[in-house]
Amino acid sequence: MRFTTVSSCWRKLVVLVVAIACGLGAASPASANHIRASLIAEKPAAPGGAVTLALLMQPEPGWHGYWLNPGDAGYGLALDWTLPAGAKTGTPQFPVPQTLLIAGLMNHVYEHDYAVLVPLTLPADAAPGTVLPLHVKARWLACTREVCVPEQADLAGSVAVGGGTIAADARFTGWRTALPAPIDRKGAFALTPQALRLAIPFPAASRIEAPHLFVATENIVSYAAPQRFWRKGDTLIVELARAPGVATPPPPIVSGVLAIGGAAGGLAIDAQPGVVPTDGTPLDTTAARATPLGLLAVIGAALLGGLILNVMPCVFPILSLKALALARSNAGEAAARREGLAYAAGVICACLALGGTLLALRGAGAQVGWAFQLQEPGVVAVLLLLAVAITANFMGVFEVPGLSFERGGHTTGGAFATGLLAAFVATPCTGPFMAAAIGAALVLPLWAALATFAALGLGIALPFVALGFVPALRRLLPRPGAWMERFRRAMAVPMGLTALALAWLAWRLGGQAFAGLAILSAVALVLVLFAVGRAQRAAGSSPRWVLPAAALIVVAAAAGVPLAAVAPPAEGPGLLDAQAFSELALTRARAGGKPVFVYFTADWCLSCKVNESVAIEREGTRDAFRKAGVTVLRGDWTRRDEAITRFLTAQGAAGVPLYLWYPKGGDEPRQLPQVLGPDTLAALARAG
16 A cells, blocks of 8 residues: 655545545445456467556446545555466556545546556467466555545456457557557656746647646645646646645656646656746636637638649549539529539538547547548448449449539539539548648637638638639630540549559458458449449439449448458568557667657558658668668558557647658657658758
């Protein structure tokens, strides 16, 4: 049992002892624990391999447990392990705690179910196929606001050795999400007789709600005293009152958890002695506020980012044909404006729906970012079918009214549907301005975030809206003629390449079996559309069985999602011989004193692939990196990865690409532009 030793220690110790005594008097020795504890292993592990264990703590309503530093009173979780020879456990990882102020005492607690994660390394000589027993004696303090009871349990668990057929426990994903996100660099702290001041790396674009710093280092601060916060660029400055009557020398490092509210939860921080700025903008800790100027900049960036998306190969053909269909229709001014507004409404609705879903998932604790749907094999299969259908339409196999030169190409319903389509197929792309705007949106208040997503949609729709409202722009378009049909068939080429890219992505996400089923579904869809086209040319309308047949094909493709549970095909290290990104790998690389280049990519990210071709996977970059001794780390976000998502969030990024350059000597990282030039990285390597 470890009691905290903090300011006014005698008073707190008396309070705690009295509370425990009352609890012992109120409960019989045979009473069941008020916090139920369970020991759970995530999955099997190979001999010498690592696996994560969870101490699942489930308090009864009205009861709470404690963080590793319980605050002014209480004690945390104590574990006494009995393990097989050669096995060893690592440091327990606690989720972000809550504050609980009772009678002037600040406690760091959990008033809900929580899991403490413990890494376990198996013996190197463990025999595959066996099951290793695990035992731990756990002791903790369970409290209400009136009474505390010391509790304990002898917990037993096991872990299978070898792969086997046992699936990983899905609950660990949520438990990891509750952990504080790591920050890749240390902060600084300065200790005075009156206060502890810290400078914590924190992106200027990121939102912070009702912050609170839980200090793990004991005997240094007054937990119940008000905390003061300032912001200065990419630094958050925190001032905490010193614990009165406790004179201790400065520790070598101050660690803790910065709770920032919202979906982000908290950040794990480490600070070493250093310089802490004395100026900055005071932070209103009662609510997160978006300044008008900052919000205007974010919305402007989203608007520009959406505008740039129109030149992407999956959007440009749709925009081009929609514009030519409008020009050929010779619609009057009122009709052209209606169609422009309907197209814009479709695009903006799609962006709001995607953005709202993203915000809802993050609010529920999911670690997701922009284009999150492309990390789901089922969504990729549907997008593949959609791209195949658009390609078939461009080739003249069948007609879609909203994109047709001949069949109702100027209806508001068709324009709205085309707008939905254009926005949905644009989501794999992230270009200049857009990523910063979306990253900021994820940490803004809800209304401001939705305004940002709406601005993104407006940017995508703006060229067509301009055509609808400015007759002079329509007159600049080439005169209608037979060339338009040839142009439409030419636009089938980029859409066909998009379909091929999605088929490749299906293979990367789900493996050969899943990709094969998706491609067979696409072939079946082409046959159906061919029959539809024949009916349209013969009868002038689509047969009634089109929608049921298309729905059946989509369901068949989505039915193959369980096949995607297999591990994706491995990808080689490339020219730069990049290592897989992890927090540990980054820490080790930076400790080497050489420059480090970290890049985050995904197979569905067009901007990422262009940058890799133009700037990263180049012989000139490779030679410059070798000469400078640059370590390269690659974070693959093709499939959902909780660790990468948390790291991106800590950097203020909502998605990929993200490029970080760490100069030699342990300096702070530099975030590079999202569009890299051919010599960008080589020049950085030469400069060190």
